[in-house]
Amino acid sequence: MKDSLRNGSLRNGSLRNGSLWNGSLWLAWRQQRVLVGAGAALLAAAAAIAVYSRSGMLDALHSGLFDHCGTGPLYCTRPDTGLPVLLDTDPLKYLGMSNIALPVLIGVFWGAPLLGRDRELGTHRMVLAQGISRGQWFASRIALAAATTVAVSGLLAGVLAWWWRPAADRSYGLFWYDNTALSGSGPRVVAAALFGLAAGTLLGLLARRVLAAMGLTLLVTGATTLLLEWSHRTRLLVSPHTYVSAGSVPKPPMGEKWSTGHYGLITASGRHDDVLNCPFPSGAELRECMAQHGYVARFYEANPVGDYWTFQWTDTAVLGGLALLLTAVTVLLLRRRI
Incomplete structure (x- = not known):
């Protein structure tokens, strides 16, 4: 780290000669390029698996095996054996679980060291001594990390939605209220990833050691993820609808509810x-x-199925609001901690 500062920005004079902001961005890129590459590799792997598995899913759907199946939660069975017929949605669920875990991973491995590593090693003092303000030092790092987080998480959520669509809300596929679909797709994935980054960044600033910050980030982001999953099951934030039917006739099928x-x-x-x-x-x-x-x-x-978007935007508002709040607290604490 210190060598890169001496042999890079300081030697070239980019931090001294009127290009402070560009020099700070360049240094942020130098420090985070491995993580940016890891995010790109993860996205490429997920997209390749999705293309391959979705192709197999479409082949199965076009085979005619599922033509007699209706919508609804009841299993569709083979006419000859009575055994249920199901698509192989396990790889799709694995991607959904990965998207749910994304804020934890980003918070621990990106957010916690973002400021914490420089603070632990003391290398931030060399940067600030060249005329870079605390605000520029923080903004250059968080801007690159946040932009990459939004791009990777948004594309991963889009990959899952594209892969899931042919089998969405079918007895042989994956229903919208499955936690891997509800929490692993949509705008809440992006908001959750930004929350993980913000939480890790703040804890990295507060903790004396990066490893301690990573442990605290794991606890905070993991607990928040589990709490939101619990709120879905209990309908804490999105109330259910009450459906009434006469007892004299069979009630209408529940369908996708x-x-x-x-x-x-x-x-x-x-x-x-x-x-x-x-x-x-x-x-x-x-x-x-x-x-x-x-x-x-x-x-x-x-x-009802329309509540998918109610859950999505509620989670997005909660997680996005927390991300903004934690980022604001980080900015306020910069002068005291750096």
């Missing part, structure tokens, strides 16, 4: 009771039980 698992019965006064009070399918027994207990309808709670 994401059920909360909360079913029940409704009295004339509007009270909601547990479905086990009348645990019968539609028919005479159910009608008799409902009449005996004064129930007038059934209900269940679920999120």
Whole structure:
């Protein structure tokens, strides 16, 4: 690091002779080019796997094996054996899991050392001594890291969406509410990646050692990721819809809705009771039980397929807001810590 400063920017005079900002960007590139290359390699590998696997998926769909399958969560079975027929979506799910883990990886391996490495080694003093301000030193590093993060995460989310589309919301494919699809695609992937970068950068500035910052970043980003997954399952941030049907006829199929698992019965006064009070399918027994207990309808709670975007934009707002807040705190602390 010190040699690169002496033999590069300082020797060429780029930090001294009227090109301070360009010199700072050049130094940021020198320090981060391996990580930029790793991100490009990851993206290229994901795209190659997606092209290959999606081609096989389309071949299977065009074979006619799935022509009799309808939409909905119920398994589609082979007419001759009764066994379920499924597409091989495991590689697609692996990409989704990688996208979910992206903020943790970016935060630990990019964000934490971004300022922390220079601070630990003391090499930032050599840069600041050449006339570079703290703001320029920080901005050049965060600009390159953030631009690469947005590009890589956005393209990875796009690759997953393109790969997923032929099998989206089908019994033989992958439903929108599967965590690898819901959290591994869309704009929330970009916001989550930026949050990981911001969290790692702040902790790298605060911690005395880069390894300590990496450990703290792992805990913070991992806990935030798990907390958001929990909020999806509990519908903490996106409330489910209540669907009502008469007990005298079969209820409409749920289709692509994401059920909360909360079913029940409704009295004339509007009270909601547990479905086990009348645990019968539609028919005479159910009608008799409902009449005996004064129930007038059934209900269940679920999120419709349109709520995919509600989840996406809610997560994006939360994670993007956290990323902006953590970045602002980092800027405010620069003078005290550097």
